[in-house]
Amino acid sequence: MTWQEIYQSKLTTAEEAIKLIHDGDKVVTGFACGEPIHIERALAAHYKDYKDVEIVTMLTLIESPWSMREFKGHIKLNTLFASKSTRAGINSGDSEFTTSHFYEIPDIIQNYICPRVSIVMVSPPDEHGYVSFGTTVDYTKGTTDYCEVVIAQVNKCMPRTFGNSIKHVRDFTCFVEFDEELPEVVSGEPSAIDMEIGKNCASLINDGDCLQLGIGGIPNAVCVQLTDKKDLGLHSELVGDGVVPLLESGVINNKKKQTNVGRTVLGAAFGSKILCDYINDNPSVELHPIDYVNNPIEIAKNDNMVSINSCLQIDLLGQVVSDTIGLSQFSAVGGQVDFVRGATMSKGGRSIIAMPSTAKHGTVSRIVPLITEGSAVTTPRNDVNYVVTEYGIAQLKGKTLKERSKALIRIAHPSFRPYLMEEYQKRFSETPFTDEEMKSFKDTIAEIIQTKREEFHSTIEQKIDKLISKK
Incomplete structure (x- = not known):
């Protein structure tokens, strides 16, 4: 049979495809911009037909139905990343949360969670019968290698990407053709505080460095202030629209990388149509599985690796909290520790934790004497190097406990410095600064x-x- 005949024989509807799911199944799905929404909608509409089905996924950019209480006993969510629409269900106990470093998630899903069914989104097949996983290769592509049932939503809006991101139509159980706009992460304008943080981060980046950036106001603010740099590289678990001008202008050209020379390497793309259009059929951008992209050993192969990540809270010893607020799950560890350690292992590399000095409209300091009770430490103090706020840069690696504390107090919001100095004095039985300071x-x-x-x-x-x- 030709690939066209194979493909045609596997075409079906979403309603028919979900009949391949059995009671008690664990079903892993694509996430974020690659979430197979049309098939998920069909499954949600027929939830009463199922018993004890577990949906395994990560960040969702839409309203997730799986946390709804009426689904109890029928379909349950087990997510590896808490998002706006799933936090309440996780923290109420209606949904499950599995924690893991991002680079280990492919192994966690395959060998510990063990799903039988994979539902993904792909591009239409090319002239050779290969579809592309487009924006989301990460853990998604790997699930199609071992799941017994593999269902794919074929969407013309999914970009075709290079790298380890393609699979032949023969390797899928069935296809559901349905075109719809991908979920988007639209980049807003960075705030004035973001811009100050971005300026401080940019001062730590040199020509020829290889970067890991995330999404949001701070990464976008960093990108805005890198236009005068030269020969930067990009090796990142995910990026947003903010990197596109740097790629188009040649500021990021990947010439100085030691691996994947001349190529941007990503695990996923989290942006709008701007980013999707840039990566579509672009040989200079490669998407790879996350156990490659986020593996600290692979990250470290590039010299001068600079990782930039954010956090919710940091204590005066340098312990970083990025995914919990007390006992509540807010997000996930993601790739923060993967890249902090990879950058540390890199020759000339450095890791940066960047954050606004306050939260809740300036009423709460993110720099605290002790982390909030119940919060989980994301990045241990021994892994932390640079911490950046809008008030400056604290370099912690190689510093004593007293030096760390004083450096962090200096970059805290001035309104909270007296309190932090008082707590310093309680802990160390001395004043932290001179009378003049x-x-x-x-x-x-x-x-x-x-x-x-x-x-x-x-x-x-x-x-x-x-x-x-x-x-």
Whole structure:
């Protein structure tokens, strides 16, 4: 049979495809921009037909149905990444959460979770009968090697990507053709705080460095401030739209890499149509399985590797919390530790933890004496090198406990420095700074208080003026 005949013989509808799922099955699905939404919708609509089915996935960019209480006993979610629509279910106990470093997730799914069914999204087949996993190779492609049943949504909107991202139509159980726009991660404008953090991060990046960037305001702010750099490389578990101008301008050209020379290497693409259009049929961008991309040994093969990751909280010893808030699961470890360790092992490499100094509109310090009770440490203190906020850079590796604490207090928000200094004194039985430094801190805090007063008075005056104008 020709590949066309094989493909035609395997075409079916979503309603027919989900009949291949049995009670008690574990079903692994693609995630993020590669989530097979059309087939998932069919499965959700027929949830009453199933008993004790477990959906195994990661980050979802849509409203996930699997956490709904009416699905209990029929379909249950086991996710490896908590997102906006799954956090409540995880923290209430209606859904399950499995924690793992990202590079180990392919092994975790295959050898510990052991799904029978894989549901993925792919591009239409090319002239040789190969489909591409497009934006999401990560753990997704590997599941199609060992699952007994492999169902693929074929979507013309899925870009074709190079690297280890293709598979022949003969290796699938069935195909469901349905075209729809991919879920998007649209890049917003970086805030003023993001830009300050990005500026501080950019000061640690040299010409010829190889970068790992994530998605969001801080990575985008870093990208904006790298336009004067030369010959940068990119080896990253995922990226957003922010890298596209750097790739198009040649700032990122991957010439100085030791592996995959001249090629950008990704595990997944999390962006909008801007990013999808750039990676589509682009031989300079390769997508590979995450157990390759995020393997610290592979990461370290590139000299001058710079990893940039964010966090929720860090204590004065340098312990980093990135995926939990107390007992609540907020996200996941992801690839943070993979790249922190890979960058540390790299010749000339360095890792950066970047974050705003505060949370909750400036009411909570992210730099704390002790991490919140119940929170899990994501990156141990011994792995942490640079910590960056909008107030500066703290270099922790090789520093004593006292030196670490003082460096972190210096980059904390000025409003919280007195409290942190008091806690330092309790712990170490000495004042952290000289009298001159203490006076400087007090002057800075006085300026902040005065600014806040002026802002408050201005806000009140504006509200009064609005009330008067309405009369």
